[in-house]
Amino acid sequence: MFRVLFVAVAILLAQSATQLAAAQGSYELSGSSETMSEDQKVKQLIEYIRTLQGATFIRDNSEFAPEKAAEHLYSKWNKHASKIKTAEGFVTELATQSSSGTPYSIRFADGTTSTTRDILLRQLSTLAAQ
Numbered sequence: 001m002f003r004v005l006f007v008a009v010a011i012l013l014a015q016s017a018t019q020l021a022a023a024q025g026s027y028e029l030s031g032s033s034e035t036m037s038e039d040q041k042v043k044q045l046i047e048y049i050r051t052l053q054g055a056t057f058i059r060d061n062s063e064f065a066p067e068k069a070a071e072h073l074y075s076k077w078n079k080h081a082s083k084i085k086t087a088e089g090f091v092t093e094l095a096t097q098s099s100s101g102t103p104y105s106i107r108f109a110d111g112t113t114s115t116t117r118d119i120l121l122r123q124l125s126t127l128a129a130q
Contacts, residue, residue, distance in 0.1 A: 036127065038090075041087035041127055044127055045123055045127075046070050046073050046074050048120075049073060049120075050067055050070035054108070054109025055106050055109060057104065058104065058107060059104050063107075069106075076094045087124055087127075091116075091120040091124060103116070
């Protein structure tokens with residue numbers, strides 16, 4: 001009787017270990033092969049702008065809070081997403097300058113200023129490395 005119970009427990013443990021290993025393997029495969037879509041990358045970039053604490057977005061010599069900048073960039077993406085197919089295209093063609101040709105820039109809380117193009121291309125390469 002003890003032997004039958006022991007074998008039954010051993011079988012159950014083996015099955016559980018096999019199921020756990022299979023589940024972990026499929027999770028690892030889905031995690032490694034899963035990549036962000038271009039739309040998801042663009043949304044991540046816009047969210048990055050939205051969360052820049054203490055920063056000021058400068059467009060056509062006017063200053064905007066990060067939230068307003070994110071709204072503006074999102075509306076441009078919404079309007080032109082059918083023509084712009086990549087996150088890099090979003091940065092270089094939409095998030096770089098106004099229709100007047102004036103480059104967008106961001107002044108950070110520490111007073112340094114950089115073009116939106118440089119900031120977003122750097123952030124895009126960070127997303128690609130993840």
